[in-house]
Amino acid sequence: MEIKLTIGEKKELKEFLSNLTVKEMLELLDVPSETVVVKKNNRIVIDEELLEDGDELEVIQVIYGG
Amino acid sequence: MDSCDKCGNPQIIIKMKRSGQKLCRECFIEATREKVLHDIRKYKLVDKGDKVLLGLSGGKDSVMALEILNNLRERHIIDLVAVTIDEGIAGYRQEGVEIATRNAEILGVEHRVVSFKDCFGFTLDEVMKNDAKNNRSRHACTYCGVFRRWIFNMVAKEEGANKIATGHNLDDETQSILMNYLEGNIQNLTRIGPKSESKNPNFTVKIKPLREIPEKDIGLYVVANDMEVHFAGCPYAGESFRAEIRDFISELSVNHPTIMYSTLRGFDKIKPAIKREFSGEAPTGTCVQCGEPASGDLCRACSFLKLWSDD
Numbered sequence: 001m002e003i004k005l006t007i008g009e010k011k012e013l014k015e016f017l018s019n020l021t022v023k024e025m026l027e028l029l030d031v032p033s034e035t036v037v038v039k040k041n042n043r044i045v046i047d048e049e050l051l052e053d054g055d056e057l058e059v060i061q062v063i064y065g066g
Numbered sequence: 067m068d069s070c071d072k073c074g075n076p077q078i079i080i081k082m083k084r085s086g087q088k089l090c091r092e093c094f095i096e097a098t099r100e101k102v103l104h105d106i107r108k109y110k111l112v113d114k115g116d117k118v119l120l121g122l123s124g125g126k127d128s129v130m131a132l133e134i135l136n137n138l139r140e141r142h143i144i145d146l147v148a149v150t151i152d153e154g155i156a157g158y159r160q161e162g163v164e165i166a167t168r169n170a171e172i173l174g175v176e177h178r179v180v181s182f183k184d185c186f187g188f189t190l191d192e193v194m195k196n197d198a199k200n201n202r203s204r205h206a207c208t209y210c211g212v213f214r215r216w217i218f219n220m221v222a223k224e225e226g227a228n229k230i231a232t233g234h235n236l237d238d239e240t241q242s243i244l245m246n247y248l249e250g251n252i253q254n255l256t257r258i259g260p261k262s263e264s265k266n267p268n269f270t271v272k273i274k275p276l277r278e279i280p281e282k283d284i285g286l287y288v289v290a291n292d293m294e295v296h297f298a299g300c301p302y303a304g305e306s307f308r309a310e311i312r313d314f315i316s317e318l319s320v321n322h323p324t325i326m327y328s329t330l331r332g333f334d335k336i337k338p339a340i341k342r343e344f345s346g347e348a349p350t351g352t353c354v355q356c357g358e359p360a361s362g363d364l365c366r367a368c369s370f371l372k373l374w375s376d377d
Contacts, residue, residue, distance in 0.1 A: 032316070034282055034316060034319070035282075037285055037286050037289045039289075043077065044079040044091060044286070044289065044290055045079070046068075046078060046079065046080065046081060048068075060285075060289055060297070061297060062126060062281075062282065062284075062285025062286070062288075062289065062297060063237075063281050063282060063285060064297070064298060064299025064300075064303075
């Protein structure tokens with residue numbers, strides 16, 4: 001499936017296997033889920049949310065440390 | 067199917083770690099705001115008629131604290147003034163200053179920006195460059211903490227504020243507790259808590275309204291509320307001891323999700339005993355240079371200034 005991914009300033013189209021949750025996708029991207037808030041199609045979602053082909057995902061880093 | 071435990075809305079945005087409670091956007095915002103207001107009452111952080119000086123960096127924690135304390139200002143319980151300290155960190159601080167200014171403007175809260183450069187004649191970047199030149203290895207956070215504290219106390223006096231509020235959250239507080247345990251700084255532990263008071267009348271009382279709110283929840287709160295905040299890390303923070311402790315607690319939290327609460331609760335239980343045993347050593351004198359609290363002739367800020375003038 002294809003996901004429109006925005007992380008900070010970076011936007012890209014990314015291919016993933018089907019039936020991924022937000023948490024699993026973040027693990028693939030090596031982003032700790034505890035440091036981000038994720039919006040799917042402009043709506044905040046929890047880690048267990050399932051992703052579907054064509055979803056727009058925004059990963060907002062809210063914890064930087066310090 | 068998951069749905070909000072309060073209103074049944076199927077669009078939940080959080081499953082709370084401490085309670086397992088599931089909440090939608092609206093109920094999460096309301097529950098979090100209520101929790102902070104509850105803590106303010108529980109720990110008697112403010113009294114009617116207080117003038118509170120809030121340290122407003124423009125980051126998520128202080129912007130959330132501004133919004134909630136402004137709620138008390140609008141209800142005529144407290145008077146509120148915000149101060150943003152510009153330490154002079156190139157490429158980092160300016161955006162925070164601008165965001166802080168806009169947030170204060172939106173709410174109509176009196177706001178001041180005070181810089182290290184204006185107060186002391188140098189930026190933090192210049193201090194660190196000077197240190198490198200003179201082979202000193204103090205961490206930037208040491209200087210920053212000392213000079214920020216000095217400015218907060220100075221502005222509080224100028225504004226006639228009797229409380230200084232900061233946006234410290236559960237993660238910050240847990241890190242401080244563990245850092246001081248591990249370093250054996252028992253004296254510092256006596257000063258950790260929702261409200262720090264001192265026998266020295268020169269100290270302004272410090273309050274932490276967000277002390278029991280996890281950092282992630284604060285991030286979620288500001289995003290859910292569409293607040294403009296400065297999401298960026300201080301370039302000096304990565305190499306600190308605090309950063310090592312933060313990573314350690316984060317790792318522990320994966321398998322022990324309530325570890326920060328238990329650390330805080332355990333500490334709060336033993337704190338009265340620690341305070342009884344160790345609270346007698348706080349500085350009771352006054353700096354001969356600036357009049358701020360000091361354990362010797364000079365406060366820490368003036369000691370650093372003297373050291374650099376001797377370079």
